Amino acid sequence: ADDGKSGLCIGNIFGLDVGGTLAKLVYFEQMHASDTHSSMHAASSGIRVDDQELNSEGNIHRRFSSTIVRGNGNEHDSTENGNGSIPHLNGNGKPSHPKRSCSCPAERASVKKVASCMDFTRSFKHEEALRNFYEFARRHDTYGETGVKEKHLSFKSRELGGEFHFIRFETRNMDSALRLIKTNNLHVNIREMGATGGGAHKYADDWEKALGIQMNKQEELEAMVVGMQFVLSSVVGECYTFKPRDEELPRRKTSISSETMDGPVDDWWWSRKVKRDTATDNASYPYLLVTIGTGVSILRIDGPRKHTRVSGSTIGGGTYYGLCRLLTTVDNFQDVLDLAKEGDPTKVDMMVGDIYGAHSDALEKLGLPANIVASSFGKLVAKHDPADGVTEEDLARALLLMITNNIGQVAYLNACLYKTPRIYFVGNFLRHNNLSARRLAYAIDYWSGGKMEALFLEHEGYFGALGAFLLNQEQRNGQPVFTGDDSSAKDGMKSIAQTLLQRAQETLQLRTKSMSSS
Amino acid sequence: ADDGKSGLCIGNIFGLDVGGTLAKLVYFEQMHASDTHSSMHAASSGIRVDDQELNSEGNIHRRFSSTIVRGNGNEHDSTENGNGSIPHLNGNGKPSHPKRSCSCPAERASVKKVASCMDFTRSFKHEEALRNFYEFARRHDTYGETGVKEKHLSFKSRELGGEFHFIRFETRNMDSALRLIKTNNLHVNIREMGATGGGAHKYADDWEKALGIQMNKQEELEAMVVGMQFVLSSVVGECYTFKPRDEELPRRKTSISSETMDGPVDDWWWSRKVKRDTATDNASYPYLLVTIGTGVSILRIDGPRKHTRVSGSTIGGGTYYGLCRLLTTVDNFQDVLDLAKEGDPTKVDMMVGDIYGAHSDALEKLGLPANIVASSFGKLVAKHDPADGVTEEDLARALLLMITNNIGQVAYLNACLYKTPRIYFVGNFLRHNNLSARRLAYAIDYWSGGKMEALFLEHEGYFGALGAFLLNQEQRNGQPVFTGDDSSAKDGMKSIAQTLLQRAQETLQLRTKSMSSS
Incomplete structure (x- = not known):
């Protein structure tokens, strides 16, 4: 592309909340072998992550892999248009089609296998772009002048089959944040991302011009409430x-x-x-x-x-x-x-x-x-x-x-x-x-x-960013996240997290059924 | 007396409210010839004092004198014990005894006569002490480092037959206020006064030791409400x-x-x-x-x-x-x-x-x-x-x-x-x-x-001081100000000002009757 873009977009792993003083960035990382340390962090920080069931299995990776829902084949998921949807948020309210589910049986899944599992629905380039970013993020605990990764806040979502990470920096350092992103070529694989807070409006032009990244703006208070309700229903000890x-x-x-x-x-x-x-x-x-x-x-x-x-x-x-x-x-x-x-x-x-x-x-x-x-x-x-x-x-x-x-x-x-x-x-x-x-x-x-x-x-400052991530998925999928339940669809009252949980459970049942029948 | 006291007390003309930052002093002055300027002040300040009726008579002094209620002969009013009650607040709920009323007929009252009228129920010493204080107060618009007389706030009360004046000074200047009072011998004729605000407690010992003045402490919020309700019902344009x-x-x-x-x-x-x-x-x-x-x-x-x-x-x-x-x-x-x-x-x-x-x-x-x-x-x-x-x-x-x-x-x-x-x-x-x-x-x-x-x-800061003045009268008279009306006595709901007004009217009727029968 003319703008130096790679032609794909991993922007849907982000949620950005730019407030008056602090900018908050959430990124979502699907479970990989190297993530075990995060689990330790979460545990040692006093935040009990909802993974007891996983631990009792003795192999968190296999369990995680078993709940992974693959992309549902809608156009947002094609690498051609540069949009790699977070597959777990397919949002169509129906269990993923079996043929699109991970085809490597959980029983045989190893740490390596889980990672390679990803490749079935993504291009190698897409996978590589994600890996590049994750490695960059993991290499550092601080970024630029005021950026800090709050490692003790990282938490795993079993429903989403991955882990959330949290970074903040001071809004007044926005310019140097843009430079840092550019210097490290992080923007090349990002065309758009979910964003909220006043700064999502104020700095939208800057991001577009400097990085070619478009802010998918989410309403500030809605994002905060959605993010908070998601955490309340998925993180134990919050x-x-x-x-x-x-x-x-x-x-x-x-x-x-x-x-x-x-x-x-x-x-x-x-x-x-x-x-x-x-x-x-x-x-x-x-x-x-x-x-x-x-x-x-x-x-x-x-x-x-x-x-x-x-x-x-x-x-x-x-x-x-x-x-x-x-x-x-x-x-x-x-x-x-x-x-x-x-x-x-x-x-x-x-x-x-x-x-x-x-x-x-x-x-x-x-x-x-x-x-x-x-x-x-x-x-x-x-x-x-x-x-x-x-x-x-x-x-x-x-x-x-x-x-x-x-x-x-x-x-x-x-x-x-x-x-x-x-x-x-x-x-x-x-x-x-x-x-x-x-x-x-x-x-x-x-x-x-x-x-x-x-x-x-515990995640007191990050609900807006989490909500921007979640609402952005919803928007990209072209339909509200709360579906499947007629009454909830009618009054829009069912929480995003509850729906996600239900969907994951349905998928798990389906997959368990298909595995036992295989 | 050993403490240098004169043996009488004009302290009942005062109400003091000592707050955290400002001390507020109210003093009450019965109508005198020299008070006409105050009426001008009140009028020019945009505060319409409730004296239209007086002006229509063409002689405010005569009218004032006709509403003056004399002392009722209870022991607080005797000069022997140093307590000169404000006579209008006799508080016994009955019209004053005719023999104690002003004996100079209103028809013959001149400016001079009104002043001399006062002498019928007071000792010459008492009258002189009051005059000394009023003259001192009138001579100055500022007192010490931070004392200020807020002349534009002075207002006349027809019911009480006199005028209220307002002085404030900074509480941190309490020591110099005490010195000023002592230097000018103002304390000699004061044994006690109504006081409220935290400072009425904090500085009580200082006043007692330095000036021989006892604080009759009134509850802060009650004083404020009483003072405010009094002003609301007696000052037009407040x-x-x-x-x-x-x-x-x-x-x-x-x-x-x-x-x-x-x-x-x-x-x-x-x-x-x-x-x-x-x-x-x-x-x-x-x-x-x-x-x-x-x-x-x-x-x-x-x-x-x-x-x-x-x-x-x-x-x-x-x-x-x-x-x-x-x-x-x-x-x-x-x-x-x-x-x-x-x-x-x-x-x-x-x-x-x-x-x-x-x-x-x-x-x-x-x-x-x-x-x-x-x-x-x-x-x-x-x-x-x-x-x-x-x-x-x-x-x-x-x-x-x-x-x-x-x-x-x-x-x-x-x-x-x-x-x-x-x-x-x-x-x-x-x-x-x-x-x-x-x-x-x-x-x-x-x-x-x-x-x-x-x-x-208009009198935004002075309700506590006014209330201290009013509650002190009540306390000295040994019974609540709201009396006379059975139902109001029962539920204590009738405002002090309404009661005062009613009492003044009753007295006026009685006096008019006695005058016409004489």
């Missing part, structure tokens, strides 16, 4: 919350704008990480989804792929990091979080005790503890030199708690309005940010008197 | 809101976290100040009261003196001023507000257009304008040098809008929860702060689709 160390201890009496957790004792107190099962049946709806990225969006989820943006806030992760960059000398989001861990917010926050006097009997009468915040940063009002005796750590901590509390409060008020006892908090603001997650868990529990629960997800 | 310049213009389509008002056009657009009548009957309940001081409290008001604190926020005026002191070189609250007027928040806020690209057709499809804020201060995340090209004005403006929007949102969500179509915003954060008031008016209107209204009050 969901967790925080509880007090000792359930027997009575709840502490504090006010709504409480900061009693700031002391080391209280931080320790509400820090027990507890895994939560995620119900995916109808009884689990509605719930609230609070995504804390650069800004904050609050969605009410009424069913699979049925959501409404009900609220939001401009006070989000961008506010935290943006203000921290003004108030401190630290210039990295993670470092600013680390800074906060060492800070004492009472150096800048005006506590109730500062107004009433720490030992006022009035506070006892009012039932108010002296150590709750009356006004964030309010102590700086009364000081001769506001910066006197205040460290960067104190500022970072006070800001983090102010923003976290505020998000929690806006979420809680919406949960009251929409009567949603479960509130999922996601988004990259929560990445490596236990201070905020614990505070949210505590605050929601406290304000609701234990009637609501804050929930967190 | 309440207002902002409306668009042209009601015919359709409401602009913006999102919840909108910042479309930031341009000069939009600032002008929603800037028409409109007076609002305040209903004080039962149909007006419940309403929401949002008090924005150093921190924010949100109360649901279910009736006269019936309130519940339902929510609040640590992000308030103290947060604004505290952070501004770190981010700018300006060191005065009013100057920081003036700074904000000149700023462009889009220099630091990440707008939707910054994420999607300003001219993305995706925004049109989404119905999102590019010029709404996605993340407050989020633009600083992506810049090489976050401070580059950003002025102090931009920072002050962005911070002001962030905090104002957030308070509006938390208030709005609570108004939804408690189904209160009217939201009163008060507190000194709103003093001389039209930027915030207009934004709140616009935001509440927008979010609620015109079903809710933000309301503002």
Whole structure:
């Protein structure tokens, strides 16, 4: 081709989500011999991947191969037009035609065989392009200035017969990301990919011009919900919350704008990480989804792929990091979080005790503890030199708690309005940010008197990218992913993940049947 | 007395409210000849005082004198124990005894006579002490480093037969306030005064030790509600809101976290100040009261003196001023507000257009304008040098809008929860702060689709001090102010102001009767 393109496209293994601050890239890798290390990573990171059944077989590769669904022969799958569909998402709602299924019986499948299995439905060139990319991605843990592969998040999907990998980089480094892709010739085999987030629009022209890659733009919130619901129904151990160390201890009496957790004792107190099962049946709806990225969006989820943006806030992760960059000398989001861990917010926050006097009997009468915040940063009002005796750590901590509390409060008020006892908090603001997650868990529990629960997800920042990947498959297949079930097709209520699972099971049954009859 | 006290107390003319940042002092002055200038002030400031009836008589002093209710002879009123009650608040629910009423007939009352009228129920020493204080207060418009008399807020109460005056100073200057009081011997005739706010507790010992003045502490939120309800029912023209310049213009389509008002056009657009009548009957309940001081409290008001604190926020005026002191070189609250007027928040806020690209057709499809804020201060995340090209004005403006929007949102969500179509915003954060008031008016209107209204009050910061004054009278009289009406006594629902009005009318009738029979 004139544009230097190879004539084929492996773009359907990607999902890209370009937010205001961070760009998130997901890529999907079909199971190969060399993937065993990923399995180890997933296991060691505390994320239990849904592969117990595989392990019990003693050979994860054979099992994976047995669930692989081959391409269904629609035009998107032909290498001629450069589109190699992810075969498991054939999307026609019917089991794949037996003659297109992997023809090497599972019993005889070896590690090598599985890899070669792929070749039946793909051209050698296509397979080679994929291998080239996977090898490049595997060689590095960081990319360019700010790109990082979050290896601990990789997870296997038995239904899709492969593994998802997660890379992020800072949106402001988009130019160097484009250069890196070009330098490494990664764009040659990509004509289009699923993308979402505002940046999918903003940078679409740049990608097209610089790399000849077209963004298949997916709506941002839909992508996030689809990605989240997919993970909830396919990754075991995804969901967790925080509880007090000792359930027997009575709840502490504090006010709504409480900061009693700031002391080391209280931080320790509400820090027990507890895994939560995620119900995916109808009884689990509605719930609230609070995504804390650069800004904050609050969605009410009424069913699979049925959501409404009900609220939001401009006070989000961008506010935290943006203000921290003004108030401190630290210039990295993670470092600013680390800074906060060492800070004492009472150096800048005006506590109730500062107004009433720490030992006022009035506070006892009012039932108010002296150590709750009356006004964030309010102590700086009364000081001769506001910066006197205040460290960067104190500022970072006070800001983090102010923003976290505020998000929690806006979420809680919406949960009251929409009567949603479960509130999922996601988004990259929560990445490596236990201070905020614990505070949210505590605050929601406290304000609701234990009637609501804050929930967190291990893949907190990647649902948009995953959704872009999934929705892109759907779009390429020219029909919605939820099919097969008449009622679900009618109301569009069946989750993509449930459908995928069902389809994989049907295929597995068919193949088992055909194998036992052979 | 050993403590240098004069043996009498004029402390009952005061109400003090010591908040985290500002201390507010109210003093009550019975009508005197020299008070005519205050009437002018009130009129010229756009606050219409409820004195039309007086003006129609052509002699406000005579009319005032005719509504004065004398002391009722209970022990609090005797000069022997140093307590001179404000006679109009005798609180026994019965008309004053005729023999204690002013014996100079209203017909003969001159300006001089009215003043001398006072002497009938007070000792000369008591009268002199009051005159000394009033003269001191009148001589100055500022006191010490930060004390300011807000002359434009003075208002006359026909029912109470006098005028309220308002002084504020910064709480951090408490020590110099004590010195100023001592230097001017103002404390000599004061043994106790009504006080509220956290500082009434924190500084009680200081006042007792330095000045021999005892704080009669009143509960903070109750004082605020009582003070506000008193003003609502006695000051005409107290309440207002902002409306668009042209009601015919359709409401602009913006999102919840909108910042479309930031341009000069939009600032002008929603800037028409409109007076609002305040209903004080039962149909007006419940309403929401949002008090924005150093921190924010949100109360649901279910009736006269019936309130519940339902929510609040640590992000308030103290947060604004505290952070501004770190981010700018300006060191005065009013100057920081003036700074904000000149700023462009889009220099630091990440707008939707910054994420999607300003001219993305995706925004049109989404119905999102590019010029709404996605993340407050989020633009600083992506810049090489976050401070580059950003002025102090931009920072002050962005911070002001962030905090104002957030308070509006938390208030709005609570108004939804408690189904209160009217939201009163008060507190000194709103003093001389039209930027915030207009934004709140616009935001509440927008979010609620015109079903809710933000309301503002001219005496926004002084309700706690007024309430401290009123509750102190009540306490000194040893019984609740709402009496006389059986049903209201039963449920405690009748407002203090209504009761005062009724009592004054009863007294007037009695006096008119006694005068005509004499």
